[in-house]
Amino acid sequence: MSFVEISIDERVALLTLNDPDQRNALSGPEQFEALVASCERISNDKNIHCVVLTGAGSAFCAGGNVKNMWQRICDPNAVAADQRYRYKEGIHRVVHALHGLEVPTIAAINGPAVGAGLDLACMCDIRIASTKASFAESFVKLGIIPGDGGAWLLQKIVGPSRAAELIFTGDKIGPEQALSYGLISRIVEHDDLLKEATALARRIAANPPYAVRMAKRLLRESQHSRLESVLEMSAAFQALAHFTPDHRELVETAANRSAR
Template sequence: MSAFLRYEQDDHVVTLTMDEPERRNPLTGNSAVSDFIEAIKRIENDPSVRAVILTGAGSAFSSGGNIKDMERQSSGDVSGIQIRQEYRQGIQRLAHALFNLEVPVIAAVNGAALGAGLDLACMCDIRIASVNAKFAESFAKIGIVPGDGGAWLLQRTIGLSRAAEMTFTAQVIDAQLALEWNLVSRVVPPEELLPTARNLALKIAANPPHAVRLAKRLMREAIHARLDTVLELSAAYQALSHQTVDHREAVAAFLEKREPVFKG
């Protein structure tokens, strides 16, 4: 579909593969952001898609920002106002679109996820890592800050203290420590990464899609909303859910002791 992002659909599962392995799948200085936005819109408008897997081609998941592009930004030839707009109209659009996509997204982290690459993984709902994966909130090493939402995303993923440690030191952690810190939920051998992600995606896709999408929206809202607000929203979503064909099918299948057939 694009120069950077491969879009492949098998039944109800879409696999998005960042496909610039020779450059370690950078997210700036190329078409990455526009390709992601296009893919996310396509997924949002396709009710047949029930789960998404995001991974990288080659040895890296994503190396984050393109250093050559940073060289241009630090040259003095580009104003601060222009750089601000580049972030707002660039990678920050990706953060907003991917984080708010209602279809569940599994990051299959095959290798290095550095800087914006780590933050990209944190925009996803579930992270599975190869034993070869490594992670770093590496912005401080090159004298910049997380410009893509990482300061918000990472602490909500692993907690404030560990997020601060990763951000302030910019040190690399391996897959095992990422598992201990709840940055990822599983660590598997490289050859099992995509099969494990697909098996999980199929388990998600087996459920009524409206229920999964609304549950994800509730979880997103619960991050920053008060309990009474989330309860009110839950009641509204539940009222919609009770009236769906898939809910009626689930109830009937349970009472009839058979497997349900969900049609979305």
């Protein structure tokens, strides 16, 4: 059984973290590789226009596996420098793969999103939470720090002050507080979560795919670029968009409708 189950329907890929007994914890290389491979499959399939990421069972993702952490502590041959490369060659690959997807991504957060699990949700473009969701950037509770880019990801979404509060305290917050922070965009009834997330994904997937991909790239670049640089990229992308078949067809349809 793969850690990530993938199904594709009407140009929408549903990725399900599928280890409910372990609350979908990110235990090690097998889980990281499954996530990276799923992202690579999506990147190589131009018929996929949007992605929904969720968890099986009661949790979205419980973050790192504490049993694995204890084994590492007890290993007399463990070397700090080696651990650095395990991060770079492990979960950092997930960050690059998921955060770097060209197509829009929606995290459907069905339960606790803790530590690296919260950061996994933050790698997505949109986050929708069920009434049973909870959130904690809880690394400090175990005497560690966000080793997977969470300090960058969370700060981009909720701002420096709230990110600092969540990271420094490790406190758990519920969906209402997450909504007020801007961490999620909406709360839905638990049983309606996948239906609502999939409906949103299909509305996105119905739009011209190259325009959506370029719009996502502009959003990402706008987070850290000067206005002049974003304007230059906008002009270049718009020039490409003007000559796509989708644009021609949609403008022709609109022009014919207005001429009636």
